[in-house]
Amino acid sequence: MKVEVDFGLCESNGVCMDIIPEVFHLGDDDMLSVLQSEVTPETEERVCEAVRQCPRQAISIKE
Amino acid sequence: MTKSKVVFDPFSEEFFNGAWETYRRMQEEAPVYYSEEYDFYALTRHEDVAAGFKDFETYSSAYGIDLAMVRTGHPPPQKAIIFMDPPEHRHMRSLLNKVFTPRAIQSQRQMVTEKIQKYLNAADPDRFDVVQAFSGPFPVEVITTMLGVPEEHAQQVRHWIDESLHREPGQVEVGEKGMQANIQTAMLYYDLVKQRRAEPRDDLFSRLIDAEIERENGEKTKLDDIEIAGFTTLLGGAGAETVTKLVGNAPVVFARNPDQWQKLLDDRGKVPAAVEELLRYEAPSQYQVRRSMKEVHLHGVTIPAGKPVFLINGAANRDPDAWTDPDKFDIDRDRSEAQNLGFGYGIHSCLGAALARMESAIALEKLLDFMPRYEVDWDRCKRVNMQNVAGWQNVPVRVLR
Numbered sequence: 001m002k003v004e005v006d007f008g009l010c011e012s013n014g015v016c017m018d019i020i021p022e023v024f025h026l027g028d029d030d031m032l033s034v035l036q037s038e039v040t041p042e043t044e045e046r047v048c049e050a051v052r053q054c055p056r057q058a059i060s061i062k063e
Numbered sequence: 064m065t066k067s068k069v070v071f072d073p074f075s076e077e078f079f080n081g082a083w084e085t086y087r088r089m090q091e092e093a094p095v096y097y098s099e100e101y102d103f104y105a106l107t108r109h110e111d112v113a114a115g116f117k118d119f120e121t122y123s124s125a126y127g128i129d130l131a132m133v134r135t136g137h138p139p140p141q142k143a144i145i146f147m148d149p150p151e152h153r154h155m156r157s158l159l160n161k162v163f164t165p166r167a168i169q170s171q172r173q174m175v176t177e178k179i180q181k182y183l184n185a186a187d188p189d190r191f192d193v194v195q196a197f198s199g200p201f202p203v204e205v206i207t208t209m210l211g212v213p214e215e216h217a218q219q220v221r222h223w224i225d226e227s228l229h230r231e232p233g234q235v236e237v238g239e240k241g242m243q244a245n246i247q248t249a250m251l252y253y254d255l256v257k258q259r260r261a262e263p264r265d266d267l268f269s270r271l272i273d274a275e276i277e278r279e280n281g282e283k284t285k286l287d288d289i290e291i292a293g294f295t296t297l298l299g300g301a302g303a304e305t306v307t308k309l310v311g312n313a314p315v316v317f318a319r320n321p322d323q324w325q326k327l328l329d330d331r332g333k334v335p336a337a338v339e340e341l342l343r344y345e346a347p348s349q350y351q352v353r354r355s356m357k358e359v360h361l362h363g364v365t366i367p368a369g370k371p372v373f374l375i376n377g378a379a380n381r382d383p384d385a386w387t388d389p390d391k392f393d394i395d396r397d398r399s400e401a402q403n404l405g406f407g408y409g410i411h412s413c414l415g416a417a418l419a420r421m422e423s424a425i426a427l428e429k430l431l432d433f434m435p436r437y438e439v440d441w442d443r444c445k446r447v448n449m450q451n452v453a454g455w456q457n458v459p460v461r462v463l464r
Contacts, residue, residue: 008153009410012164013417030166053402055412057117 001039002062003047005032009058016050016059023047069093071105073130073350073373075232079448081345083390086378095364101235103130103352104366105373109385109401111361115353115374116408122353122372123148124411129450131236133354133371143293145411152410154277162267165417171209172421178204179426183433188462191434194455198310202422206302210295211259211266216251223248224300228449252292268295306419308347308454310426315458316341318439320392327394328435331428337394338423342405344392349377349453351407376404377453436463
């Protein structure tokens with residue numbers, strides 16, 4: 001399973017980074033990067049929470 | 064005795080005063096509510112409202128976003144980002160969305176603080192109408208400053224917005240005065256576009272004049288004067304009206320929940336959480352209307368294609384299936400329980416959310432300094448009567464010393 005971000009939707013709210021900083025990072029240029037795109041058992045729950053909480057629905061998990 | 068059928072009238076005193084009990088009954092008894100009087104449908108459960116905001120293919124914004132517009136069955140003549148579906152919406156939004164990110168908005172902090180402080184410095188602690196002397200005037204100055212509207216027009220812009228949104232009970236359409244206000248607003252903004260074309264400045268007018276947008280045929284072109292005037296008018300309205308309601312709600316809600324005010328006095332670190340809770344508890348914008356683009360089957364009800372559908376985020380934010388004890392105002396509540404739909408959700412979610420949060424947090428901080436102890440003159444409190452936004456027109460308080 002992989003994390004995907006739709007950068008056309010993302011508006012750098014940083015909600016995902018607050019939930020799981022080891023996966024999502026908002027750089028100084030206000031651009032989001034995915035540090036770890038593979039979803040692991042350790043990250044799954046929080047990544048799913050980030051998907052749910054993203055106000056832009058910009059994050060998804062692909063099989 | 065049979066229970067009477069639940070009635071939701073968005074153009075009634077009951078709505079203006081906060082229709083919380085009606086929402087609860089709709090969630091329980093009519094999760095897909097149908098209004099025989101106005102011929103619209105309404106969703107109130109958190110799950111349904113969130114899904115509705117998400118599904119722009121089924122629930123279109125292209126026919127307008129209030130009942131008056133959507134029930135005509137035609138796309139509104141004025142092109143505005145809130146009346147667009149993808150891909151057009153995405154192209155328009157991308158012109159400004161990087162201006163309003165939480166980080167980008169920090170560059171406005173000092174300006175916002177100055178505007179807020181200016182009004183508190185002028186306030187009379189013995190007779191302080193928190194809305195008229197504070198939460199009304201400062202947000203419009205913030206957004207018009209960002210836009211590049213000269214300060215002398217700011218308060219006039221606010222009165223025009225109020226006029227445009229005002230509704231008497233039973234009144235669905237914009238009234239004569241509201242139409243006049245809309246025309247005057249459009250003329251002011253149109254003139255400003257002309258001025259900025261001649262003499263660009265560091266403001267959003269000039270930024271939009273420079274911007275190129277991708278059109279339907281894939282070509283990139285500049286925005287025309289009417290498009291820019293439309294966009295800036297919208298931002299001016301959205302940026303003023305809503306923060307006014309959120310901050311205006313604060314003295315009322317905290318007076319009714321003094322333990323929560325005390326928590327803030329004891330720990331200013333809780334201010335951002337208080338802003339989120341105010342937004343959840345009484346969303347300034349209570350609903351958005353969409354048009355069903357196909358037949359929808361939900362909870363045993365069929366919504367035909369082509370109907371106005373109210374997505375009532377104000378109700379969803381009080382849904383007991385989403386929140387523990389939703390009618391309790393609790394700044395310490397677990398915010399991860401559900402998505403706060405106060406700023407909407409999905410493609411049309413509030414562009415200015417980060418600015419609104421910052422303004423509201425600074426305003427609360429300053430109110431804590433200005434009126435740590437206060438009493439509300441309840442007899443003189445008055446609600447607004449408006450289309451989709453709910454809140455107070457007057458909240459007179461006296462600072463206790």
